[in-house]
Amino acid sequence: MRRHLEAGERIVRAEALHGGITADVRKLTIGTRDGGTRDLVLRTFVNVEHAEDWLNREAGALALLAGSSVPAPGLVAVDPTAAHCEFPSLLRTHLPGRTVLDDEGVETRVPLLARQLAAIHALRPAERPPKYVALTTADTVVTPRGADAAAWAAASDVIRRPVPAYQGRFLHRDFQPGNVLFDALPSRPAAARITGVVDWAGASWGPADLDVAHCSTTLALLHGPAWGLRFAEAYEEAGGALAAAAGERLYWLVRDGLASSEEVRQVSQSWRESGRTELTTRLVEERLNAYVTALMDALG
Template sequence: MTVRPLTLEWVKRHLRAGEQIVGVEALHGGITAEMRKLTIGTQDGDIRQLVLRSFVDPTRLERAEDSLNREAGALTLLTGTGLTVPGLVAVDATAADCEYPSLLMTHLPGRTVLTDDEVETRVPLLARQLAAIHAVRPAERPPEYETLTTADTVVVPRRADAAAWAAAIDVIRELAPHYEGRFLHRDFQPGNVLFDVLPSGPARTHITGVVDWAATSWGPADLDVAHCSTNLALLHGPVWGRRFAEAYEEAGGVLAADAGDRLYWMVRDPLACSEEVVAIAHAWREAGRPELTTRAVEERLDSYIKMLLD
């Protein structure tokens, strides 16, 4: 696995004196950018690791500059807040020096965990972590949240319950409810949270960091909760989507008080997710969940939509 020539030279300019790249490894599980872990040999014989994010997919290039600038801003903003996030090394959001828009950051310890094992242990940890993110009060607010999916653009899976999906789509035809703004990650889900899973057992499991801040926004906490709930429902079964929302409130997080408002945000995310089921399923199979075929994920999405409307 190699780094493209121009990007390689750009990375080298941001290394410390005497350092060199001694290893490159592809990181799997994402769907928006190409990720590489770079092993850096230091002058005294030690090693450290950096992560290189590059937007190479032509369909993603239009939003690459905004995404990388948001991530660079978030990593800078979150320094000293108590949240464990990567440290920003350099960013080339317009590909002025690299082949593609790129960001270089420090590597965090830990690993993503997408298996069903011990999910009941991880869900409360995820909930507490998200509540801590929402507690951040930035000196400068990030841009307002965006929802690109509308009632007229929802992609209904071929085998889905048509009546249930029609009812869910009708929910988001309404105007977005009023909300109290919060600092949002906007892609908080198990694939972007790192865990240190110790052999001593689940009681010692803890989160070592949160990555992928490229969609940082300002908006209702319900949006982040709904997104993580949807991912948990698709990874582990619909009941875990509902359980995460409960765990978030148990952790001190505050969701919309009105049941109709809460349903609006909770339904909006899985409806939007239906547009990317193929890419999501592919990423999860690549990350070690071969049973999560496109059809299997669509079936869980359909069941989750019906459960939310029940």
């Protein structure tokens, strides 16, 4: 850290930031020579198998985004192989704002999220990031207790189909409310605006539908299935382009919904730690089942 501070600066405080799953995140307050302070953020991957790849992706994405219209952090330093740190780490600038996971004001935030994602997909980098990775298969899906067995079996059959043809776009790959910062006062949720998009470790090249599907699933689990279904509409209203055929759209939406079945416990725990204490694993499973069933009813 000291090698990346200016002369006379020192770390005066470290604060753990909650809500993440794969990385330990700390806000570091830096005391400056003139008696003031500034903040940096340190992301550390502790015993994470793909840390080197993820940190290289994030460093590349932040370099690409510098000077763009997307409000992303600035890269300060990266140590993907833990040559200097105890664990692989990335140091970046601190952005104003906070994540907002509450139900109140979601009707205002969804169009903002859609416009921001469309702006990310509109970027045309001179050098493409690596191709997207989607590991979930029909055999790894974890069907929730009490789920609609017929709907889940049909959904699993959907992702057994060949991958649809697509036009590549620059993807965030984990675009969802937990990685978007808002300038939002609890007393004025309708006045919210986005101040930053963080966690670019999954930056990839692939179909816009995949990013839209991931945000849709997260909204469905956080706020209810109707908001998951609404997000794709909001994305198109914002100028984003999705697959033309309903079956192709269904493929990507279902793929992400089923992928979430493998992470329900981790995701719900992180949301409870962030203040959504009512989001038990069971409730999130019920919402996931309702969302997957709604997708099959609407597009299957």
